Ligand SMILES: Nc1ncnc2c1ncn2[C@@H]1O[C@H](COP(=O)(O)OP(=O)(O)OP(=O)(O)O)[C@@H](O)[C@H]1O
């Protein structure tokens with residue numbers, strides 16, 4: 114993966130998580146944007162506190178870097194409860210899950226990241242645990258196997274997924290509340306950046322905040338990352354204050370354009386427009402044309418391109434929307450297909 118892709122990839126690297134932890138808002142009031150999810154969640158938590166019960170299970174879905182992990186930590190903090198963190202990929206056997214569940218304390222918040230990647234048997238154990246606060250521990254194998262029921266203390270499961278569409282219905286149904294996180298608008302990202310700049314003790318002008326926010330692909334994680342790069346740039350150039358010019362120059366240097374598109378995004382759009390006449394073209398073909406994994410194009414480039422109205426998804430493949438030609442400064446051929454396009458953000462292909 115090239116550098117610029119790393120910069121605008123909404124996923125995080127291990128070393129970045131340390132930096133992120135420092136910037137994470139600790140309570141609902143500091144959590145910027147997502148006002149509907151925040152209000153609804155706040156109600157769920159308040160009601161639980163009044164009833165003196167553990168809160169309902171919460172499912173948080175949405176693209177990477179929008180605040181799912183942050184919210185799970187806030188839920189535990191707001192409920193004054195300890196937080197246990199695990200993830201779908203870490204739970205390959207039902208026994209792994211049983212070990213976690215049986216060691217929970219009353220009221221504990223269990224955060225299962227990437228919950229859609231849990232194994233089938235573990236998932237089935239989770240159904241029962243969520244509904245009846247009980248698991249059956251299977252001892253022995255084959256005909257001699259017996260199930261020993263085990264009572265669990267009431268707990269709150271917070272599941273996070275970037276792919277809500279991949280969750281089986283029975284699992285989805287067992288969550289009392291589902292919050293779908295949306296991409297942030299520029300004004301909200303400006304607030305995220307203001308807060309981060311204050312914590313990092315940086316002096317940044319309003320125009321610079323707007324510039325960085327506009328290039329952050331609707332994603333707080335990317336906004337914070339771009340801010341750190343701009344900070345480096347300002348440091349090397351010995352600037353006391355980060356102004357609009359500095360922010361724009363720094364991000365231009367990192368190949369993050371005015372709309373937040375990086376080299377990969379522009380490569381995808383360019384291939385779509387110039388090699389395939391605007392499509393429709395299958396995602397895997399498109400990925401080969403830009404020399405990337407299909408998954409990278411689908412998870413890193415596509416969501417933002419679709420959201421920006423630059424690319425469309427149709428049953429017959431990906432298509433370039435009029436804005437794509439415009440953004441690349443290309444003339445749209447008369448026979449380009451886009452008028453009948455429907456763009457939708459479902460997980461189904
Ligand atoms: N609403 C917000 N307000 C302020 N900062 C935020 C907000 N949402 C996210 N952030 C910041 O963005 C970073 C990434 O957020 P977080 O780790 O919660 O994303 P995520 O949805 O869990 O991503 P992933 O799917 O990759 O696990 C955090 O460091 C956090 O500080």
Ligand SMILES: [Mg+2]
Pocket residue numbers: 181182183226273
């Ligand atoms: Mg996370």
